[in-house]
Amino acid sequence: MHWLNGKKLQETSAFFDLRDRGLLLGDGVFDTSLVLNGETVFKEHHLERLLASCDFLGLTPDRSALASTIDIAASEVGKGALRVTVTRGSGPRGLLPQPDAKPTILVSTSAGLSEALWQPISAQISTTRKNETSITSQHKCLAYMDAIHALRIAAESGFNDVVFLNTGNHVTCCSTGNLFILSGKTLATPPVSDGVLPGITRMMLLDLAAQVGLTAIETSLTVEHVTAADAVFMSNSLRLISPVELLDNARLSTSGYTKLAELAGQLLERIETRHGMGQLIGNNSAEWLVTT
Amino acid sequence: MHWLNGKKLQETSAFFDLRDRGLLLGDGVFDTSLVLNGETVFKEHHLERLLASCDFLGLTPDRSALASTIDIAASEVGKGALRVTVTRGSGPRGLLPQPDAKPTILVSTSAGLSEALWQPISAQISTTRKNETSITSQHKCLAYMDAIHALRIAAESGFNDVVFLNTGNHVTCCSTGNLFILSGKTLATPPVSDGVLPGITRMMLLDLAAQVGLTAIETSLTVEHVTAADAVFMSNSLRLISPVELLDNARLSTSGYTKLAELAGQLLERIETRHGMGQLIGNNSAEWLVTT
Numbered sequence: 001m002h003w004l005n006g007k008k009l010q011e012t013s014a015f016f017d018l019r020d021r022g023l024l025l026g027d028g029v030f031d032t033s034l035v036l037n038g039e040t041v042f043k044e045h046h047l048e049r050l051l052a053s054c055d056f057l058g059l060t061p062d063r064s065a066l067a068s069t070i071d072i073a074a075s076e077v078g079k080g081a082l083r084v085t086v087t088r089g090s091g092p093r094g095l096l097p098q099p100d101a102k103p104t105i106l107v108s109t110s111a112g113l114s115e116a117l118w119q120p121i122s123a124q125i126s127t128t129r130k131n132e133t134s135i136t137s138q139h140k141c142l143a144y145m146d147a148i149h150a151l152r153i154a155a156e157s158g159f160n161d162v163v164f165l166n167t168g169n170h171v172t173c174c175s176t177g178n179l180f181i182l183s184g185k186t187l188a189t190p191p192v193s194d195g196v197l198p199g200i201t202r203m204m205l206l207d208l209a210a211q212v213g214l215t216a217i218e219t220s221l222t223v224e225h226v227t228a229a230d231a232v233f234m235s236n237s238l239r240l241i242s243p244v245e246l247l248d249n250a251r252l253s254t255s256g257y258t259k260l261a262e263l264a265g266q267l268l269e270r271i272e273t274r275h276g277m278g279q280l281i282g283n284n285s286a287e288w289l290v291t292t
Numbered sequence: 293m294h295w296l297n298g299k300k301l302q303e304t305s306a307f308f309d310l311r312d313r314g315l316l317l318g319d320g321v322f323d324t325s326l327v328l329n330g331e332t333v334f335k336e337h338h339l340e341r342l343l344a345s346c347d348f349l350g351l352t353p354d355r356s357a358l359a360s361t362i363d364i365a366a367s368e369v370g371k372g373a374l375r376v377t378v379t380r381g382s383g384p385r386g387l388l389p390q391p392d393a394k395p396t397i398l399v400s401t402s403a404g405l406s407e408a409l410w411q412p413i414s415a416q417i418s419t420t421r422k423n424e425t426s427i428t429s430q431h432k433c434l435a436y437m438d439a440i441h442a443l444r445i446a447a448e449s450g451f452n453d454v455v456f457l458n459t460g461n462h463v464t465c466c467s468t469g470n471l472f473i474l475s476g477k478t479l480a481t482p483p484v485s486d487g488v489l490p491g492i493t494r495m496m497l498l499d500l501a502a503q504v505g506l507t508a509i510e511t512s513l514t515v516e517h518v519t520a521a522d523a524v525f526m527s528n529s530l531r532l533i534s535p536v537e538l539l540d541n542a543r544l545s546t547s548g549y550t551k552l553a554e555l556a557g558q559l560l561e562r563i564e565t566r567h568g569m570g571q572l573i574g575n576n577s578a579e580w581l582v583t584t
Contacts (some may be wrong), residue, residue, distance in 0.1 A: 002310050008309075012309055012310055012382070013307050013308060013309045014307070014308065014310055015305050015306070015307055015308075016305060016306065016307075016308035016310065018294050018296065018301075018304055018305065018306055018308065018398055019304050020315070020399065022315055023312070023315040023377075023379075023398075023434075024322070024375075024377060024434065025434060025437070025440060026433075026434045026435045026436055026437050027436065027440055028311055028320035030316070053410065054341050055439075056506075057441065058444060060327035066330045070559075081385065083385075085316065087315075090304070092434055092449040093373065093406070095436060095439055095440050095443050095467055095468060096440070096443050096444065096447060097440065097444070105338075106315075108311075108387055114385075127425060128423075128425050128426050128427065129423060129426070129428065129459070130427040131420075131421060131459070132298065133419060133420050133421040134420050134421070134438050135420065135437065135438065135441050136435070136437050136438060141318075141435075141437045142316065142317060142318045142434075142435075142437070143318045143428070143433075143434075143435035143437050143438075144317040144318055144319065144387060144437075145317070145318050145319060145349075145427065145428050145433045145434070145435050146426050146427065146428060147387055148317060148319055148387050148388070148389065149349065149427050151387050152350060152388065152389070153390050155388060167421070167423070167425075167459040175387055176387060188339055189551075214414060222503075252313055253579065277571065279577075
């Protein structure tokens with residue numbers, strides 16, 4: 001289902017201003033979240049991050065209208081994925097936005113959980129570097145061409161995801177999620193300043209680590225850190241936790257999977273406590289069940 | 293005027309699939325060109341570059357339909373700017389494009405030449421670096437958020453454009469055009485591999501340099517090269533040549549302006565020979581007339 005500026009659409013197409021700067025210049029931000037039992041999981045965190053990005057970029061959506069559309073959309077889809085897109089709206093030619101630009105708000109939902117939990121990743125290290133000096137690396141901007149292109153290249157060689165390094169040779173993230181390594185009792189993920197998005201699931205995992213006896217740190221990581229780790233995984237709001245099994249030609253360790261499963265269990269418990277038990281069970285892959 | 297997939301629209305809005313990947317993920321490319329006497333200036337070069345980018349990115353627009361829409365749009369606008377946007381079209385969620393995605397082709401025109409020739413630039417050096425490892429630096433992708441943001445920041449300090457360095461500290465380009473320096477008998481501009489778009493006007497100027505006794509080279513440039521040059525300018529397809537007068541706090545030399553005016557004269561002559569004399573005169577600013 002789609003809602004354009006608060007209005008529910010009967011189909012995926014709508015009367016749309018083709019001067020929209022989101023379409024023409026990638027001038028906008030978005031957010032993707034999980035919906036369970038008619039509610040957005042970690043809604044306040046998602047909304048807060050989206051609005052902080054809007055503030056930073058000078059986008060001025062009507063906040064209560066935005067929140068209200070999200071609630072209605074989540075309620076209608078029940079269980080699935082929800083995406084919110086805020087663009088600068090339409091304007092005349094030229095890059096500098098008009099101060100009175102009226103943002104476009106697009107909310108869309110997909111019913112059902114198409115993403116499986118614990119879905120293994122084999123990642124190619126992309127030759128495209130993440131640009132830690134670019135705001136697009138730290139805000140969820142519409143600019144996904146690098147990730148799309150890197151993924152196309154990776155798929156040609158049989159990989160199902162990529163890992164981006166930044167310009168300082170540090171590891172950053174996958175195409176659609178944050179990267180973590182588990183080494184002994186330490187859970188580590190790159191700091192936002194290395195050019196990564198402050199993911200909501202990332203935030204939850206950093207917060208939950210102590211509950212399974214892990215010390216969580218945000219620190220710059222090298223490829224060597226990753227290949228030497230006991231477990232490596234990607235986090236995002238729909239897949240939650242996906243183990244990275246292969247990085248280029250290096251098969252990564254699985255020795256930390258038991259501990260990782262404990263951490264994942266904490267995350268699932270936090271979600272299920274708020275949104276109803278058993279909501280995610282149908283998406284557990286066989287491997288996930290075996291591991292836990 | 294707007295043409296969506298070859299169909300002329302009566303207004304700027306149209307029935308549009310909101311799952312379009314250009315809108316949601318910046319998955320597309322575009323081109324902007326000048327129209328004089330009902331024809332796109334350097335049309336074959338613009339079309340060739342756009343289609344080469346489409347090939348590279350796996351976008352498959354109908355080439356004859358695209359060329360035909362451009363011709364019709366140019367003919368109808370007569371004199372002005374023409375923009376062609378090609379997106380991946382609509383698709384399901386997920387970054388990896390469907391192999392059978394049907395591209396969206398949007399052509400729009402603006403009548404009249406709103407951009408003045410020889411419009412002086414005062415540029416701030418952006419803290420955002422151009423990422424020379426990203427395809428978006430060398431293809432005219434929809435991802436303009438970095439330039440938009442940099443321009444907003446620059447405008448707050450009274451600048452009207454920006455200069456991006458790349459991750460290797462080399463000078464690349466302005467927000468909407470290539471950068472050139474003129475030093476003695478040498479005309480220099482960064483190579484595409486430094487993270488710049490292979491601009492059509494850039495190509496023409498490199499080709500025309502010899503006719504005014506200049507040796508044209510593509511070479512990596514530092515800020516010191518720029519501040520020591522006899523003249524510095526930006527080129528693009530609508531403004532053609534814009535002198536850069538100020539870079540951060542450094543007032544740049546004007547000693548090469550006579551030679552630069554000769555080069556600009558060659559460019560205007562090439563355009564006017566093909567598209568009719570006097571077409572661009574109305575857009576010459578006072579300064580431009582004085583200089584030439």
